[in-house]
Amino acid sequence: MARGVYIHIPFCHQICNYCDFNKVFFKNQPVDEYIEALGREMEMTVAQMPEAFTNIETIFLGGGTPTALSAQQIEKLLGLITKHIPMSSVKEFSSEANPDELTIDKLQALYNGGVNRLSMGVQSFDQSLLEKIGRTHSNEHVYETIQNAKNVGFENISIDLMYGLPGQTMEQWQETLEKALALKLPHYSAYSLIVEPKTIFYIQYAKGKLHLPTEDLETDMYSVLMDTMEAHGLKQYEISNFANEGYESTHNKIYWDNDEYAGFGAGAHGYLEGIRYSNVAPIKKYIETVMAGERPLLHEHEVTADEKLEEQMFLGLRKSAGVTHEEFETKFGQPMLSIYKEIIDQLQQEQLIELDSEGIRLTRKGRFIGNEVFQRFLVGE
Incomplete structure (x- = not known):
């Protein structure tokens, strides 16, 4: 039985240098057709295995960038979700967001559509580092968007931070933590940079043009992260996540608890009825498959007893x-x-x-x- 639903929005107005998720530039993409296909995939999947969707606790919009959509497209998407996904037991409804895209009309569309948690990709409060990693927002965008979100009614707001970035110093990391914590948000996530294949950073690294902090410095950054969060009263409930009591991410805990969840969208992954699966990634192929009345499955794997044991340990730890x-x-x-x-x-x-x-x-x-x-x-x- 699934505890959560993940919905993938593969569109971005800007591709970050470190990102290896399935994504494309927004311009000239069949966005409206994709949203319709998402609704159809949800409808088909719930109809095929209704018992798996009787106790959904969380829904998570990820990407790509869900807030790359217009306010009208967000309204359409959320309407399809609430139409096809049983919502009676949903407690947490999250959306990822970029600070420079989250206009007041989009915030209102998200809030009115049932979203009650925002996860914003801030990464750093150092403008030079933001430019290095391909981010387009400024600190002013972050401050303004968080205030607008609160004005609309959002209380559960999280921001993502990154360390181990190219050329990043300890002073820059400490300043980012200081500015992030000054916002007094209930949740923070912080991840070390991983140079993934098929990213701009990977190409630069292969050419010897990506200058990363030493392993010792990255370790020190993680140590400072843990100490600083604890000093501000935030509990580390997972390796990379810190929260006030009651604001832990329920959706992410589903993954770490090794429980089942549905994944919808191009390139999305899911785990239903003992089977881990992934969807086709090309957007056109995804739309064609779904609108032809088929689930857009690329790969299915029935998890063995030994694999379930392993996953329980390395995810749970x-x-x-x-x-x-x-x-x-x-x-x-x-x-x-x-x-x-x-x-x-x-x-x-x-x-x-x-x-x-x-x-x-x-x-x-x-x-x-x-x-x-x-x-x-x-x-x-």
Whole structure:
């Protein structure tokens, strides 16, 4: 049974240098046709497996950039979502947004359409770094948009930040954190830059033209991030996420809890009825397939019993609460230690995880090399 719905909007007015998500420039794209196709895909999928959609807790509009759409297109999209997705149990309805695109009419369209959480891609408060990574907004856009959002009625607002950016200094990172926290928002996400294939940064890196901070400096930036957030009363509930009590992202927790969710749109991924799937990515192909009455599936994989165990561990350990004995035994019918005692003992000796009567979780030391810890739970590692 799905707990969440992810809806992919693959349109952008500006392509960021680090982004590897399925996206295209907005201009000359069949945006209205795409929105119609999204509605059709939702309708078909819910009709095929209605039981999977009886307890949807969250909906998330991602991209690309959902706020690349016009206010009228946003209204149309939200109308289709509320028409085809059972909404009675939805508590959190989020949309990603760019600060320089979120006009008052778009904010009003989102709010009136049921969206109650905004996740804004701010990344940095240093203008030179914003230009390096391909962002077009200014700090003034951020301040104005957040105030407009509050005026419209939004209370649950989050911003994304990035560290480990090309040429970024510790002073720039500390200044970004200071300006971000001065906004007194209930939620912040902060991610280190990963140079992904098929991005502008990857091309620059391959040519030796991308000058990144050292590994030690990036580690120090993460340490400063954790300490600064804690000093401001924000709880780190996941490796990269910090929130006031009650403002944790329910949608993202679905992924880390290894629970099921539906993915709609070109290139979207989902996990329904034990099957992980991905949709076709080309927009024209997606529209043609859906409007021909077929789900636009590119790939399906039935998750094996071993894979479910692995995913429970490496996704769950991203959470500060870690993986509890109770949730593990409820899902798999056997104690966690009956399967992973040797690995857990070794990680304890290395002071990378801690074990108690509640469960296991990363130590502060373990958070710095989380991926290495996660790999220990994979078959064959």
